[in-house]
Amino acid sequence: MSVLGIIGLILAAIVGFFAILVIVGASRIRRMRNAYRARVDAVGAxxxxxxxxxxxxASEGKAQVRGLGTLLLSESEVVFVQLMPARELRISRDSITSCRVTRHFLGKTQGRDLLVVMWETNGMGDAAAFDTPNISDWTSRLDPSVS
Structure with a gap:
């Protein structure tokens, strides 16, 4: 076999390997997206x-991974469905004590306003912050002091 033939085989193997990686990666992304949609849809109305x-x-401390996801408000709870890592935060609307707007939370600062939701469960207070559009819509629906 000639040198050009060997180089051709090596290039074909490399192209084949990358094609397999792309196919496997696309499949994993599709499964992850479908699982994410299912978790969002499971919230209901x-x-x-x-x-x-x-x-x-707040209760998880400063060493947390920020993540993109969907913030949802149902009749009974606030739910954040995070894409990566795949996790959910559920807050009963009855347990919410207040909401506020700030630009920093747990030592992390953003150049835009953050929605901070505070709640109490079993006598223990907690809070979570989100960078989301239309913060005024969220605060008007969540803050118990706003009627």
């Missing part, structure tokens, strides 16, 4: 929703 960037939960 939604009063308000929007894309959001999760800035963390």
């Amino acid at each position: 939604v009063e308000l929703s929007g894309q959001a960037n999760f800035f963390g939960q």
